[in-house]
Amino acid sequence: MPTGNILVADDDAAIRTVLNQALARAGYEVRTTGQAATLWTWAAQGLGDLIITDVVMPDGNAFDLLPRIKRVRPELPIIVMSAQNTFMTAIKASERGAYEYLPKPFDLKELVAIVGRALSRPRGEGARSHAAEPDDIPLIGRSPAMQDVYRALARLMPIDLTVMINGESGTGKELVARALHDYGKRKNGPFVAINMAAIPKDLIESELFGHEKGAFTGALTRSSGRFEQAEGGTLFLDEIGDMPMEAQTRLLRVLQQGEYTTVGGRTPIKTNVRIVAATNKDLRISIAQGLFREDLFFRLNVVPIRLPPLRERVEDIPDLARHFFGLVEKEGLPRKQIDSEAMDVMRRYRWPGNVRELENLVRRLAALYPQETITAPIVEAELQPATSNTGFAGNAGPERAETLSGSVERHLNQYFGGFGENIPPPGLYHRILREVEPPLIAAALAATRGNQIRAAELLGLNRNTLRKKIRELDMQVVRSPR
Numbered sequence: 001m002p003t004g005n006i007l008v009a010d011d012d013a014a015i016r017t018v019l020n021q022a023l024a025r026a027g028y029e030v031r032t033t034g035q036a037a038t039l040w041t042w043a044a045q046g047l048g049d050l051i052i053t054d055v056v057m058p059d060g061n062a063f064d065l066l067p068r069i070k071r072v073r074p075e076l077p078i079i080v081m082s083a084q085n086t087f088m089t090a091i092k093a094s095e096r097g098a099y100e101y102l103p104k105p106f107d108l109k110e111l112v113a114i115v116g117r118a119l120s121r122p123r124g125e126g127a128r129s130h131a132a133e134p135d136d137i138p139l140i141g142r143s144p145a146m147q148d149v150y151r152a153l154a155r156l157m158p159i160d161l162t163v164m165i166n167g168e169s170g171t172g173k174e175l176v177a178r179a180l181h182d183y184g185k186r187k188n189g190p191f192v193a194i195n196m197a198a199i200p201k202d203l204i205e206s207e208l209f210g211h212e213k214g215a216f217t218g219a220l221t222r223s224s225g226r227f228e229q230a231e232g233g234t235l236f237l238d239e240i241g242d243m244p245m246e247a248q249t250r251l252l253r254v255l256q257q258g259e260y261t262t263v264g265g266r267t268p269i270k271t272n273v274r275i276v277a278a279t280n281k282d283l284r285i286s287i288a289q290g291l292f293r294e295d296l297f298f299r300l301n302v303v304p305i306r307l308p309p310l311r312e313r314v315e316d317i318p319d320l321a322r323h324f325f326g327l328v329e330k331e332g333l334p335r336k337q338i339d340s341e342a343m344d345v346m347r348r349y350r351w352p353g354n355v356r357e358l359e360n361l362v363r364r365l366a367a368l369y370p371q372e373t374i375t376a377p378i379v380e381a382e383l384q385p386a387t388s389n390t391g392f393a394g395n396a397g398p399e400r401a402e403t404l405s406g407s408v409e410r411h412l413n414q415y416f417g418g419f420g421e422n423i424p425p426p427g428l429y430h431r432i433l434r435e436v437e438p439p440l441i442a443a444a445l446a447a448t449r450g451n452q453i454r455a456a457e458l459l460g461l462n463r464n465t466l467r468k469k470i471r472e473l474d475m476q477v478v479r480s481p482r
């Protein structure tokens with residue numbers, strides 16, 4: 001039977017009763033109060049082995065109280081519960097030194113388990129208060145799916161582990177990477193982002209590690225790489241699944257040895273960079289196809305965070321839409337209302353481009369429509385892509401084609417964008433087609449579980465042609481049973 005004395009503070013009497021019963025049943029002694037002041041008195045008197053507290057109480061706010069309690073009782077674990085459920089609540093709880101943050105409503109069993117863990121942890125752990133100025137980072141959404149993300153982020157704030165963010169395009173992977181940096185230990189260092197899909201494959205290594213003068217044709221001067229630029233800070237490796245094999249090998253070595261050499265250089269350079277990687281692919285499939293190194297995957301996937309697609313958290317759509325209307329208003333466009341039928345249309349839509357697509361929709365609505373209230377027919381018309389495919393739930397088929405062409409266009413824009421004011425080197429047509437071929441073949445093989453005959457049919461290629469291409473591209477085909 002566990003033992004310990006628990007102080008519970010919540011202005012809701014029903015919650016006090018429920019917690020009292022559950023914790024007493026688990027073997028703890030419990031004291032409850034609805035007042036922040038009483039909680040403070042108890043804590044200052046040295047009572048209690050653990051605190052469970054609500055944030056907003058009639059006579060004070062737990063976030064103001066936490067640092068005071070931490071000062072006099074640094075070892076006392078404090079669990080914060082809140083119904084506000086925003087990203088900032090989770091972050092503030094972590095910053096003010098909370099042991100754990102629980103969005104309401106929560107599962108009592110989980111709470112009792114957390115209490116058990118907190119009371120059995122070695123002393124000295126968990127007193128992780130660290131000051132930060134909570135500049136509002138706009139991670140919007142209070143859905144249970146996003147709560148899980150916020151809690152993971154809050155736990156990660158004081159730790160410097162490598163993180164792998166997985167999520168469809170436009171789900172907010174870069175935003176999460178920035179939040180990890182801005183609220184983490186390295187917030188005073190640089191945040192450097194590099195998108196593997198936006199850089200020509202043969203330039204990736206020199207982009208990452210820099211190159212010496214004359215390392216290759218066109219290397220007229222020495223150039224620093226992103227690792228050097230990110231020294232002391234965070235390096236965000238976006239679309240890591242698109243990293244070519246040789247660069248993967250080099251990156252793995254850096255992660256293992258903590259040092260690298262520039263392209264064409266010999267002297268090892270020590271590096272102190274926190275890696276946050278992101279992908280919209282299932283890297284396990286890429287590993288099975290021989291396109292991604294398994295050992296690198298394990299090095300990067302230390303803490304995985306999955307960002308749910310928007311269609312799995314439609315309850316976030318109203319908040320997100322309001323947030324984006326607020327943003328466009330700041331840019332000088334008129335603010336609009338969305339009526340409830342229009343909102344229903346948005347909830348039913350599949351959002352293949354996720355939050356980015358919603359943001360773009362809001363921009364179009366603000367810019368193109370004079371009326372103050374946006375109605376269902378307007379949203380339906382705007383969500384109707386040019387190819388007559390609807391993208392609404394239950395209307396699978398052609399939607400995929402639209403998503404694909406949309407995504408190719410986005411990648412091309414990113415690619416061009418990567419050159420800033422300049423244009424890419426000549427030979428673009430064949431280079432792009434060469435880039436498209438391996439992932440297309442890999443996708444066909446994945447879809448047919450490595451069956452080359454069916455993959456050839458799917459692609460509309462002669463099977464010997466496909467075999468030849470697989471050999472030329474040095475692809476490993478893994479056949480998996482049904």
Ligand SMILES: Nc1ncnc2c1ncn2[C@@H]1O[C@H](COP(=O)(O)OP(=O)(O)OP(=O)(O)O)[C@@H](O)[C@H]1O
Nearest residue numbers: 138139140141168169170171172173174175355356
């Ligand atoms: N939860 C969120 N709250 C507010 N804005 C968001 C949220 N998620 C995404 N966004 C916004 O949506 C856009 C796309 O987000 P972001 O670039 O982070 O997505 P991504 O997953 O990295 O996309 P890609 O894989 O295409 O690079 C950005 O403008 C971002 O600010």
